[in-house]
Amino acid sequence: SNKPYPFIGVSEGHHDLSHHRNDEEKKTKISQINTFHTQQLAYLLEKLDTIQEGDGSLLDHAMVVYGSGNADGNRHSHHDLPILLAGGGSGTIKSGRHIRYSDETPLNNLWLSILKRMDINLDQLGDSTGCLPELS
Template sequence: GRLDQDKLEEYLESVRTVEQQIERISKRQDDIRDLELSEPGKLWTTMRRDEYIQVMGDLMILALQTDLTRVASMMVAPERWDSPLMFHGIFDKPIRHHGWTHNQNKEEVLRDLEKLDLFHMEQFAHLATKMDSIEEGDGTLLDNMMFVMGSGLGSGMHHTCSNLPTLIAGSGGGLFKTNRHDRHSLGTPIANLWLSIAKGMGVKTERIGDSTNTLKGWAI
């Protein structure tokens, strides 16, 4: 039928868009290799971080859209890596994000970290908007999933695992409340969130990691 044809065309267009993005990035790396430089640039300093995140995000979205998987995770950068990365449009030279997180007591470093936080929030919003544009059932792909952005550390300087801001888009098919800001008591394990999501997906388990319970007042 017409609806199936439209859905197939939407999928094929998504696949082609990702292919073109990968081809464009690959060509740029080939062009860089052809340059006669006394000190060739490192590939990770020349690839735009926004392009990398968006291409990897598009691949993740395709896998979810076609039901190749119902669970996916993506690291936007190596968690512990001192090699410099290029954030085009933010800084004029490659920077070491990891090193900055160990100097959060310096005002100028905090200002630069705020720029990077904003950058990553913009990438999250870009992917969430794309998910929300893909029709699925009575809603969108985003409506039917939980898209989570978070951090493993509350402070990179002190390596604390408390006070972990976590952003969630989507309601898991209407299972969870949205448009809200929750603060949980000190000592609540982040694993309680993972347990809540797992139970919402129908996983029969009573514990994940160091979880103590599901989050109160979170499910509809």
């Protein structure tokens, strides 16, 4: 969206800033917006971790995906996306790790892996090539 963030000192629209053309001022403002979004995510995850649900926290039983449709909004690049998967997926996800997949790994492999953890068994989703076994 082209939402401005005046409460963090960014009056320009997010989308317009994402096409920064390497303008340092615009890149700084995009960084401010990204920092704000990440802080909001951290707040949500902390809250989920404090809510007890059965034998663990709500976060232990959840799968929260955070990322972007573009790795670089300036180039509209959707390759090498930084994606965060938080939560334990009711024991189906080993957390606390950084996993780097090959550049050819489709994002749909993650969605397929998440669906299988929710007992939605599809053989393929879009351009997926299989599940991500490293998540367990």
